[in-house]
Amino acid sequence: MSLVVNPGRADRLWRGLVITAPYLWLLIFFLVPFAIVLKISLADPLVAQPPFSNFFDWSGSSGRRVLATLDNYRFLFEDRLYLVSYLNSIRIALIATGLCLLLGFPMAYAIARTPYPWRNLLLLLVILPFWTSFLLRVYAWMVMLGKQGLINQLLLSFGLVDAPLQFLYTDQAVYLGIVYTYVPFMILPLYASLEKLDPDLHEAAADLGARRHRVFLDVTLPLAMPGIIAGCLLVFIPALGEYVIPALLGGLDTLMIGRTLYDEFFVNRDWPLASAVAVVLLLILILPIMLFQRLSQESEA
Amino acid sequence: MRRNSTFLYSVLCFGYAFLYIPIFVLIAYSFNNARLATVWGGFSTRWYSALLENTQILDAALLSLQIALVSATVATLLGTLAALGLNRMGRYRGRMLFTGMIAAPLVMPEVITGLSLLLLFVSLQELIGWPGARGANTITIAHITFSMAYVAVIVQARLASMDEALEEAAMDLGGRPFAVNLDITLPLIMPAMGAGWLLAFTLSLDDLVISSFAAGAGASTLPMVIFSKVKLGVTPEINALATIIIAIVMFGVIIAGWLMWRQQRLVATGPVKA
Numbered sequence: 161m162s163l164v165v166n167p168g169r170a171d172r173l174w175r176g177l178v179i180t181a182p183y184l185w186l187l188i189f190f191l192v193p194f195a196i197v198l199k200i201s202l203a204d205p206l207v208a209q210p211p212f213s214n215f216f217d218w219s220g221s222s223g224r225r226v227l228a229t230l231d232n233y234r235f236l237f238e239d240r241l242y243l244v245s246y247l248n249s250i251r252i253a254l255i256a257t258g259l260c261l262l263l264g265f266p267m268a269y270a271i272a273r274t275p276y277p278w279r280n281l282l283l284l285l286v287i288l289p290f291w292t293s294f295l296l297r298v299y300a301w302m303v304m305l306g307k308q309g310l311i312n313q314l315l316l317s318f319g320l321v322d323a324p325l326q327f328l329y330t331d332q333a334v335y336l337g338i339v340y341t342y343v344p345f346m347i348l349p350l351y352a353s354l355e356k357l358d359p360d361l362h363e364a365a366a367d368l369g370a371r372r373h374r375v376f377l378d379v380t381l382p383l384a385m386p387g388i389i390a391g392c393l394l395v396f397i398p399a400l401g402e403y404v405i406p407a408l409l410g411g412l413d414t415l416m417i418g419r420t421l422y423d424e425f426f427v428n429r430d431w432p433l434a435s436a437v438a439v440v441l442l443l444i445l446i447l448p449i450m451l452f453q454r455l456s457q458e459s460e461a
Numbered sequence: 462m463r464r465n466s467t468f469l470y471s472v473l474c475f476g477y478a479f480l481y482i483p484i485f486v487l488i489a490y491s492f493n494n495a496r497l498a499t500v501w502g503g504f505s506t507r508w509y510s511a512l513l514e515n516t517q518i519l520d521a522a523l524l525s526l527q528i529a530l531v532s533a534t535v536a537t538l539l540g541t542l543a544a545l546g547l548n549r550m551g552r553y554r555g556r557m558l559f560t561g562m563i564a565a566p567l568v569m570p571e572v573i574t575g576l577s578l579l580l581l582f583v584s585l586q587e588l589i590g591w592p593g594a595r596g597a598n599t600i601t602i603a604h605i606t607f608s609m610a611y612v613a614v615i616v617q618a619r620l621a622s623m624d625e626a627l628e629e630a631a632m633d634l635g636g637r638p639f640a641v642n643l644d645i646t647l648p649l650i651m652p653a654m655g656a657g658w659l660l661a662f663t664l665s666l667d668d669l670v671i672s673s674f675a676a677g678a679g680a681s682t683l684p685m686v687i688f689s690k691v692k693l694g695v696t697p698e699i700n701a702l703a704t705i706i707i708a709i710v711m712f713g714v715i716i717a718g719w720l721m722w723r724q725q726r727l728v729a730t731g732p733v734k735a
Contacts, residue, residue: 170637170639171637171638171639174638174639174642175550175638177542178542178545178546178549178550179542179546179550179553179559181539181542182539182540182542182543182546182559182563182609182613183543183546183555183559183562185539185605185606185609186543186559186562186563186606186609187562188581189578189581189602189603189605189606190562190565190566190606191562192581193577193578193580193581194577196577196580196581196584197573197576197577197580200580263472263476263479266468266469266472266476267472267473267476269469270469270470270472270473271473273469282473282477284714284718285477285480285481286480288710288711288714289480289481289484291663291710291713291714292484292706292707292710293666293667293684293703293706294667295667295669295684295687295688296487296687296699296702296703296706296707297483297484299487299687299691299699299703300483300484300486300487300703301483302691302694302695303483303486303487303490303695303700304482304483304486306694306695309695310486340479340480340483343476343480397568397570398568398570398571400570401570401571401572401573402570403571403572403670404669404670404688407692408688408691408692418570418571418572418670421572421576422572422670425576425674426673431580434576435576435580438572438573438576438577441570441572441573442573445568445570449565449568452568453561453564456564
């Protein structure tokens, strides 16, 4: 047994590797970057490479001096563009989440009541679009909604309108795009909680004389609540920071914060301001994200 | 009483029509002969030939495939280690932070992940002169970072639902942790690792925002090229490209479904006699 000199040492090595390798990776490429974003959000923009001022000033005689400024954050509140972007994002994400729930709930409910093996097929059909490109699914709506798109062609040929309507590049197109791409995230958790629903409960409630809408309100809805909350968070959180959908389907005035951040970074090249926008966006998202974490931990336990 | 009402049937029909009509319309228009992409001008495959001659798109597709292969593989290794670290290693210092760091990339807005990674790369360049020119290398690192979290979640779910008795029995019989993990745990979590790899691969192929931040001027992935084209409006070549991608995905799903069906039959009936 010359190869395995010390099995205890090999075990410690294995244990060390299992924990350390992914830990270090995430520390370096996930946690440290946030510290850098925070740092740069406190810097001055410069026309240089990289385009921001140093955090520390070494030139003085008394050693280093911290050069931090809150100017970027002050600017966020003074310039209406950013405030409007944040509020618009929240409004659009909330409305789109509500629409997702309106479409997703009855779909999940109907799927949960479909007998096997049809149920598996229906579920597969919900997940399938997710495996094709997100970008191309958003693009598909440009083909549908454009001035010469399918919907306008149909409306014109049936004589319902005289001139093509402006569907594309509006807020409504953005709602549609978000609902289209994110509704699977609503249906799946809803299905998971509705599936567990015991049909005997319904019958019992009905036998005791409850009307159908009372059964729904008093039995179905409370039991589906964890799925509703999880689904809403899964749609709301990514929708809030969405960039692609407003960039392709929204109008120039469809301000959403993900798009504002992207443009601030790539078009205006104001990295410190973009970092400040990111920090504030993260602060807005902390509450829903923590709520989601707690919810998923509870469901695991 | 398990009968769907007419209302629920209409909702299902409407829902699936909503999900699939845009995709079918895109496929139909990819065979459209007209230059104006949204007016029907007869059947043609001209956009497919145009696509095959477009070296910009082909180069970008090749680059995207390379990045997706490397990043999905590394992410599967790291993500599986992370899942083991969360589920089989007991207590250690910093476990809470670890849990948080694995869950956070799943819900982080892409613009924030992308921005923070780019600022890291720029700062590292200033400090230690690495990673040099940004391009495929930095995009791959970025993709590994967000997709290892997805792999970790999938493998962890499998580990959590698994009976630990097998592993415990192997340990009781004197198996060392590394050997037990290799001989007992690994075969059991293989399917979850495969699913995680596929998801990481798909996410990498599809990512636009994080790649745009992580790439310097040097490299353009397929989604970056697609985005720059469709930002200006409907592009017939992209319709053809979309159709090809959808066809590949459908093919993959059918193969995966067939493999799963076969495996289930093997488990249910024992090995099929030749």
